[in-house]
Amino acid sequence: MSRSLYPLFQAIATAPTEQALRFTVMDNISEYFGVQRWGIYLLDEKNDLASVDARGVSDTFIERYQRFGKAVDPVLNYVLENHAPAHEELVLPKGAWKQSELYQQCCSTHNHEHIMTGPLVGQGQLIGTINFARVGHVSAFNQSDLASLGAVCTHFSTRLAELRKPCRTSCQVSNRLTPREIQIANLVAKGLTNAEIGAELWITQNSVKQALKRMFRKLEVSARTEMVAKLKDAI
Structure with missing residues (x-):
């Protein structure tokens, strides 16, 4: 096959x-x-x-x-x-x-x-x-x-x-993230916890936590909901 x-x-x-x-x-x-x-x-x-x-x-x-x-x-x-x-x-x-x-x-x-x-x-x-x-x-x-x-x-x-669509602000913002970080952002947007995200991506809960900290810094946000709102239409 x-x-x-x-x-x-x-x-x-x-x-x-x-x-x-x-x-x-x-x-x-x-x-x-x-x-x-x-x-x-x-x-x-x-x-x-x-x-x-x-x-x-x-x-x-x-x-x-x-x-x-x-x-x-x-x-x-x-x-x-x-x-x-x-x-x-x-x-x-x-x-x-x-x-x-x-x-x-x-x-x-x-x-x-x-x-x-x-x-x-x-x-x-x-x-x-x-x-x-x-x-x-x-x-x-x-x-x-x-x-x-x-x-x-x-x-x-x-x-x-x-x-290649004209990029909105959220698309431009999402370009700051790595492909793995985009995956994590998608799962956050679906309401998954750190533990659930870790299980989904086969990484530790602490790895998810550290990734989110880096993502918050890149996106200049301080909370998950703020991050999801900023990435709206891009994830």
Whole structure:
């Protein structure tokens, strides 16, 4: 049975910043898909590349792909047209991958045996992609992989849209807290005691108490109710 994506979905949903969101996915996603190379490419308002997080590939490869590979990438073309994930065996005739221009231009030198790309969308447009490559003598991506990547992209796109909303004061305040402190604040808002929070997060009651003291200082408050009120709409 394949590993459940639920923990990753939860981590995506609670990422406090866009940077944390990208790092969360980059640090965890390879173990779910059995990939050796992966990345997140985000676009700006002009549809130009705004940022790249990549593992297993060099800056030279990224630059070459942007210059030569992107225009002839049949998988990316499918993703652009359909806003759905795709891999090379879905869009090319059987056995045609290694004769494709993309493979010859970019992927052959990096031994990309199989590739898969998923769409990140916002307001009806493609705003980025999640890209995978398997290297060496490994199996191709399958329908289950496509469905899983589609789910990850949906969760990522939704959280990214939330984080990019015009930030209210409470959102700006919440950026002072770490992801763990945001978790604690959420549980405080639900009315849990220090002991209950400790049990929920598998930490000691004293650790919760000390964390709350730090949070109060960061937020310049003196009570739990004041903290929850200050973080309203952000937790």
